[in-house]
Amino acid sequence: MKPTVIVVGAGGQLGQELVRSAGSAVKCIAQSRMQLDISDPAQLVAKLGALAPQVVINAAAYTAVDAAESDVEAAWRGNSEGPAHLAQACAELGARLIHVSTDFVFDGESPHPYLPDAPTNPLGEYGRSKLAGEQAVRQALPTALIMRTGWVYSRYGNNFVKTMLRLMAERDELAVVADQVGTPTWGRGLAESLWAAAVRPNLSGTYHWSDAGVCSWYDFAMAICEEALSLGLLTRSPTIRPIPAVDYPTPAQRPAYSVLDKTSSWRDLELEGVHWRQQLRSMLADLKEFQDE
Ligand SMILES: NC(=O)c1ccc[n+]([C@@H]2O[C@H](COP(=O)([O-])OP(=O)(O)OC[C@H]3O[C@@H](n4cnc5c(N)ncnc54)[C@H](OP(=O)(O)O)[C@@H]3O)[C@@H](O)[C@H]2O)c1
Numbered sequence: 248m249k250p251t252v253i254v255v256g257a258g259g260q261l262g263q264e265l266v267r268s269a270g271s272a273v274k275c276i277a278q279s280r281m282q283l284d285i286s287d288p289a290q291l292v293a294k295l296g297a298l299a300p301q302v303v304i305n306a307a308a309y310t311a312v313d314a315a316e317s318d319v320e321a322a323w324r325g326n327s328e329g330p331a332h333l334a335q336a337c338a339e340l341g342a343r344l345i346h347v348s349t350d351f352v353f354d355g356e357s358p359h360p361y362l363p364d365a366p367t368n369p370l371g372e373y374g375r376s377k378l379a380g381e382q383a384v385r386q387a388l389p390t391a392l393i394m395r396t397g398w399v400y401s402r403y404g405n406n407f408v409k410t411m412l413r414l415m416a417e418r419d420e421l422a423v424v425a426d427q428v429g430t431p432t433w434g435r436g437l438a439e440s441l442w443a444a445a446v447r448p449n450l451s452g453t454y455h456w457s458d459a460g461v462c463s464w465y466d467f468a469m470a471i472c473e474e475a476l477s478l479g480l481l482t483r484s485p486t487i488r489p490i491p492a493v494d495y496p497t498p499a500q501r502p503a504y505s506v507l508d509k510t511s512s513w514r515d516l517e518l519e520g521v522h523w524r525q526q527l528r529s530m531l532a533d534l535k536e537f538q539d540e
Contacts, residue, residue: 249274252445253300255283255333256307260404261347264434265306265441272446276300280307285329291336302343302445305333308377312351315373316498326376331383338388345444350397350429350457352378355502362508363395363453371499381453390451392444394437394512397457397505398467401434402534407464408527409534411471415485425465425489429505430457433526435533443516450515455507459520465489470524474531480538 250273256262257277269275276298283294285307295303309315309325330346337344351374352367369375384391400406414421440456462470468487475481492501513520 250301250445251276251299252302252304253278253283253295253298255285255303255305256280257282259306259308259310260401260406261399261434261437262306263403264401264438265304268435268438268442270442273302273442285333286324288332288336291332292339295336295342296340300340300342301448302345303333303337304345304347304441304445305330306347308347308380309373312371312373312501313498315376316371319372319376322372322376323379326373327379327383330380331387334384334387334391337391343445343448344384344388344391345441346381346384346391346393347441348381348393348395349374349377350395350505350507351502352381352395353502353505355427355504357504360506360508361455363455363511370502373499392451393453394441394444395453395455395507396432396437397507398429398431399434399437400431400530402530402537403434407431407467408471408530411468412475412480415472415475415481416483418485420486420488421468422488422490422495423465423468424492424495425463426491427501427503427505428461428463429502430459430461430507431467431523431527432457433523433530435530436521436526440512440516440518443518447516454512454515455509456512457507457509458523458526459509460522460524461506462523463489467523467527470527471531474524474528478531478535480531480535 258279315322
C-alpha cells in the first residue's frame with residue numbers, strides 16, 4: 248500500500264513544490280496553515296490522527312529572517328515550539344517526520360562546506376529559533392530526518408529570483424552583495440530530495456541539500472539577468488554593481504559563507520547534485536510557462 252504523506256506548510260514556496268512533485272508512489276495530503284497550524288498542539292494530534300500518515304514533511308516555518316529580530320516570539324513559535332509539537336504528535340502516532348531547517352544555523356566562519364555534524368553557531372533569531380527547532384525535533388523523535396537547506400527559490404512565493412526579475416525590469420542600476428557566498432537551491436530539486444527521503448523509511452539524522460556549486464548573491468543576480476534575457480523574461484539589462492554586505496545593512500546578520508556539504512544526501516538518497524545555474528534555467532523556464540498559461 249502507498250504510504251500517506253502529509254505536507255505541512257503546503258501553502259509556502261517549498262510546500263507548493265512538494266505537492267506539485269509528489270509522485271505516484273505516495274498518497275500526498277497537503278495541509279496549509281489554515282488547515283493545520285503547528286503552533287496549536289491541541290488540534291495537531293486530533294487532525295494528524297484522523298489523517299493517519301506514515302510520514303509527515305514539515306515545510307512550515309517563520310521565514311522572515313529580518314523581521315525575526317524584532318518579532319522574536321512569533322519566530323520561536325513557528326520555528327521551535329511548532330516543530331516540537333509536531334514531533335511529539337508524530338511520536339504519539341508512530342509517524343515518521345522529515346523536518347526542514349536552514350544553513351543559518353551556521354556562523355559562516357568555516358573555510359570549507361559545512362558537513363551535517365559541523366558545530367552550529369547561528370548569528371540571528373531566525374537561525375537560533377530554527378536550531379532550537381532541530382534540537383526539539385531530535386529530542387521528541389530521534390528517528391526524525393532533518394534536511395537543512397539555503398537560498399531557496401521557486402516560481403511560487405517570494406524569493407531572490409523573483410525580486411531580482413522585478414527590480415531588473417524597473418531599474419537602470421542595481422547593487423548586489425558580492426561577499427556573501429552560498430549555493431542557490433531550486434525548490435523543485437529540494438522537494439525531490441525530500442520525496443526521496445520520504446520513501447526511504449530507514450533514513451534518519453541530519454542531511455544537507457542545495458544545488459551543486461558555489462556563488463555570491465552578485466554572481467547569482469548576474470546569472471538571473473543573463474538567463475532571463477535569453478528566455479525573453481527580461482527585455483533590458485540593468486547595470487549590476489557588486490557591493491560589500493556592509494553597504495547593505497539589514498536587521499539580521501547573515502553568514503558570509505553558507506555552502507553546505509551534500510555528499511551524504513547524494514549517497515543515501517541516490518540523487519545527483521545538479522549545478523545551480525542549470526537549475527536556475529529550469530526554474531525560469533517553469534516561471535515562463537506559468538506566466539504564458
Ligand atoms: N526560503 C529560503 O531561502 C530558505 C532557506 C533555508 C531554509 N529554508 C527553510 O525551508 C522551509 C520552507 O521555507 P519556504 O521558503 O517554503 O518558506 P515560506 O514560503 O515562507 O513558507 C512557509 C509556510 O509555512 C507556513 N507557516 C508558518 N507558520 C505556520 C504554522 N504555525 N503552522 C503551519 N504553517 C505555518 C506559512 O504560512 P503563512 O504564509 O500563512 O505564514 C507558509 O505557508 C522552512 O523550514 C525554511 O526555514 C528556507
